[in-house]
Amino acid sequence: MKKLSVFLFCISLFSCKEKATLPDPLQAGWEGESVCEIVHEDKEVRVLKCTFAPGVGHEKHEHQPHFGYTLKGGTFKITDANGTKTINVKAGTSWSKDTVTQHEVLNVGDSTSVYLIVEYK
Template sequence: MKKSIFLLIILMVSCKSVQTLPDPLEAGWEGEKVCEVLNETIKQRILKCTFPPNVGHQKHYHRPHFGYTLAGGTFQITDAKGTRTIPVATGVTWSKSELSEHEVLNVGDSTSVYLIIESK
């Protein structure tokens, strides 16, 4: 019984930050949505996220996912590693196998668009 309670407490503490953050669809920028659902099934959700210049994505979490850059740009990213500015080229792909958290801001002069494919 004590082991079960201890395990439950550990799980609650380790998931706390994710539980309090919005997911990418719920998160927006200054009250406006930046992502839309293109397709959703019982196994996955596909989002299209659009960031005009000076528009970002408030701090949010991602489940494991695959991403594809439809239109690149320059982003300021803030995550557990700190804040950095990076160029993201069109056609770039990435994947994450674990939960992640970040906030982004398009600091470039063109609109950037991304596909995010999440497993459920």
């Protein structure tokens, strides 16, 4: 019986989606205000539109695997597991991540920046 319990425990470790330790992008906001809204959701994907005015950021949050696209670029200070850096993001920039990632961002530029985030379910 003990071997069966250990086996079932091991299976459960690998069969469950990783439990979130931080808010997701929709739940996370900035100073109590939402920065993302759902523009589409179905059984396969959720699409968020996230808008950052100058001086507005996104508190520390995590993303499941996703694709991102920049509608309006800007200058951001990004803090993640690798440290803090400032980057200029141009409109039309896209990226994808196939792992869970965590970060926080702050728009340090002088224009509003807008992104689409496509999350896979």
